[in-house]
Each structure stands twice: as C-alpha cells, then as structure tokens.
Amino acid sequence: MLDGLFPLTFPPMQNPFCNALIQLDRAAELQAFSEEFLTLMRQPAREVEIAIPVTMDAGHLHMFRGYRVQYDDVRGPFKGGIRYHPDTNVDEVRALAFWMTLKCAVADIPFGGGKGGIEANPKELSAREMEQLTRGWAHAMADVIGPEKDVPAPDVGSTSREMDWIADEYALCTGHSKAAAVVTGKSVGKGGSLGRATATADGGYAVFEELRERLALDPETSTAVVQGFGNAGERMAELLHRHGYKVVAVSDSHGGIHNENGLDIKALSEHKRATGSVQGFSGAHDVTNAELLELPCGILVPAALENQITFENAMRVQAKVVLELANGPVTPEADDVLASRHITVVPDILANAGGVTVSYFEWEQNMRGETWTENEVFERLRERMSAALKVVWEKKEALGCDLRRAAFVLALERIEEAMRRKGSL
Numbered sequence: 001m002l003d004g005l006f007p008l009t010f011p012p013m014q015n016p017f018c019n020a021l022i023q024l025d026r027a028a029e030l031q032a033f034s035e036e037f038l039t040l041m042r043q044p045a046r047e048v049e050i051a052i053p054v055t056m057d058a059g060h061l062h063m064f065r066g067y068r069v070q071y072d073d074v075r076g077p078f079k080g081g082i083r084y085h086p087d088t089n090v091d092e093v094r095a096l097a098f099w100m101t102l103k104c105a106v107a108d109i110p111f112g113g114g115k116g117g118i119e120a121n122p123k124e125l126s127a128r129e130m131e132q133l134t135r136g137w138a139h140a141m142a143d144v145i146g147p148e149k150d151v152p153a154p155d156v157g158s159t160s161r162e163m164d165w166i167a168d169e170y171a172l173c174t175g176h177s178k179a180a181a182v183v184t185g186k187s188v189g190k191g192g193s194l195g196r197a198t199a200t201a202d203g204g205y206a207v208f209e210e211l212r213e214r215l216a217l218d219p220e221t222s223t224a225v226v227q228g229f230g231n232a233g234e235r236m237a238e239l240l241h242r243h244g245y246k247v248v249a250v251s252d253s254h255g256g257i258h259n260e261n262g263l264d265i266k267a268l269s270e271h272k273r274a275t276g277s278v279q280g281f282s283g284a285h286d287v288t289n290a291e292l293l294e295l296p297c298g299i300l301v302p303a304a305l306e307n308q309i310t311f312e313n314a315m316r317v318q319a320k321v322v323l324e325l326a327n328g329p330v331t332p333e334a335d336d337v338l339a340s341r342h343i344t345v346v347p348d349i350l351a352n353a354g355g356v357t358v359s360y361f362e363w364e365q366n367m368r369g370e371t372w373t374e375n376e377v378f379e380r381l382r383e384r385m386s387a388a389l390k391v392v393w394e395k396k397e398a399l400g401c402d403l404r405r406a407a408f409v410l411a412l413e414r415i416e417e418a419m420r421r422k423g424s425l
C-alpha cells in the first residue's frame, strides 16, 4: 500500500495519507477496480514544494514552506483549498488532495482534486506579512495553477482576503483574461459568488436533513455538538440552532464550552468576535476538545482537523450520527468501532462537498461573466447535494456497506470511467 514514487514524510500512525489509502483499499474490496487504476489512484500526479521569503515586521527575513499537490485531473482542472497551519505538511496536503479528487466525483462536478498548504500560523502574522506570504505562494505557483489547470480555494486559516490577493497576483503574473477564475472563495466584490461563504455548512445541513428521514432518527437527535467554530463549524451551529436543534457544546482551538440546556449561537458568535475564543462564554462551562467529543448528543459535527475520533476515543463517542464537515476527522480504526456501535458516519467527501460545489458555481460565473442570485446558488446547491446523497444511499443499499465505502465506490467508478473515456487506462 505504501510503495510509491513520493516518500512518506511522517510515520503511518496518524498520517492522514495512510488513512486515505486504507479507505481506498476498503472500497476496492467491494468492487472490482482494475489494478492499473488503483495504482494511479495511490499517487498524486504532481507535487510542488516551495520556499516563500517574507520580510517580517520586525525587519528580518523568514522563509515559509509552501505546497501544492495536484492529485488527479481526469474529470477537470485540479481543485482544492490552501491550508495555512503551523503543523501542515506534505502528507496532510496529499491526503486532502486525494479526498478532493473523490469529493468532486461524488458531487459530480467537472473538477479533479488538488490541495495547497503553507506552514504558517496566520494568528501570529500581521496583514502585511500575510499578504506578502500569500502573494509569494501565488507568484511561485503561477505556472502550475490557472482557471483551466488548477483552481485553489480557502481552507483552514485562509479566507476570501487571501483568495483576492491570489487572483490579483495571478493576474499580474500572467495577464490571463479570466484571471479571477484562478481561485474561488473570493470576496463578492472581486468575483466571488453569493452563498460561497456559507456553502460548506449549508450543503452539510442539506445532506443531514435528507438523511434524517432515511435513517428514521428519533427525537434524541435534536441535540448537537460542533467541534471547530470557524467558517464551516460556526455556520453549522447557527443552522442547527435556527432549525430548532439544541446546540449543547462547541469548541475552537482554545477549547470548548458546554451547556446541556443549549447555547445561544448568535450571542456566542458575538462573544467569539469580541474575545477571540468561544471559551469564557457566560452561561456555559469550559470543556476540553477531548471531552467535547464524548458528550451525549444526537449529532456530532467535527469541523476542525483530521484524526479527532480515533481508536482511542471512539468507544466513548455518544452521538447517534457523526457528520464530517472537517476532512478526515474519523480514522479508519475509529470507523470500525463506530460502525460496531451503530453510529452512522456521514463521510467528509459527501458531507462537506457543498463548499466545492459552490466553488464550481463561482468558477462557472467567472468563466461565463455571469452573476447568480443567492437564491439561485442555494437552490442549485440543495439540488446537487440531494442528488449526491441519493446516489450514495443507493450504492450503500446495493453494496450493503457504510456510507463512506459507498461514497468511495461511487467516486472511484466515476473517475475510472473518465480515465477509460480519455484513454489513460
């Protein structure tokens, strides 16, 4: 499984790319994919690693490491976010690029999969340092990205501000007539789409609502816990709260808070903006991120990072449904434990595909010179998420497997078919 052209940087335990390949092997046990196809799927097509010089505000020069992994583009241009995090590394970026490839196939949008990373902590950088770092990444990557080649987007630690800088730098470097389409998740004034900022959670919520009926979930599922209070998690907490769910706990990188009677999410958002953390919110007590994952609830939404539910803590998870808004939050060993305890896991490549779906809408609008209304975007998103869930569900019923394996098999079938059509197999 681990033989390949690109060596692993980190040991297999807790290595997201190893987990991704285990998931691939598990799907391949259910369906007869050709060996050539599986060999292609075990390696990214290209990896680019760069050093980005930034003159820090203190006056000295600091070099930051940056990545772009282009996994597969048989279904369309590479597509995937850029993560700014001090602990990101090439194995993580590879795993995220692999999952993007499958996610675009599950959502049936004409993109392949890629991902970027910058080893930096945005919380410790000034706006000027962030701009130099981001423009440096875009400048160095200008030859390998592009509206028809590879289209980045925001991920952990990046927002529309960084995407606007990348679009601008790319335009300066290339003079491309549709330079805005080189990234998605831009601010609306710079060619971003209405509805993109909330799309990941909006899509995840749409999937959850459809699933609730299919799983015939009981009223106990009306309590929710959300790990991560950023772009995806905060919006998900807000949506659940608005639809009458009791959101009893949320967290961010500082830790979590819990109130079994439910949290006022609007007031919490204001508290987070004022203090920089969800902790210390009045009317709730602080909990650790580890404790938060083990609280009794109907729906648990990991919306932060990978490897949060592992073999070690899966036995203590008390949710009925785990909805993966984050990428890779449940390890393969934990999947087995949760399945044995009849806890449904809605896999990342389905649950968080709303983000890339509206990214595709943004790219389409940029390429065609159109502007869609928020309602139009939302309705199209709902339609696509509902269609994706329907086919994944049918696959699960046909194969008698869990939702993750079903989503993987569906995605792999679509990618293999595209490779055959294009003659790469």
Ligand code: NAD
Pocket: 154, 155, 156, 157, 158, 200, 227, 228, 229, 230, 231, 232, 233, 251, 252, 253, 254, 289, 303, 304, 305, 306, 325, 326, 327, 352, 353, 355, 356
């Ligand atoms: P973000 O940077 O906006 O938010 C991340 C949140 O997680 C922050 O609140 C941060 O404080 C918190 N966090 C970080 N480390 C944590 C830890 N150890 N424990 C608990 N919380 C922690 O990022 P985001 O865009 O919301 O992305 C979150 C997840 O969703 C990632 O896995 C990302 O890949 C995935 N995702 C995001 C999008 C998108 O469009 N933004 C789309 C698909 C998937």
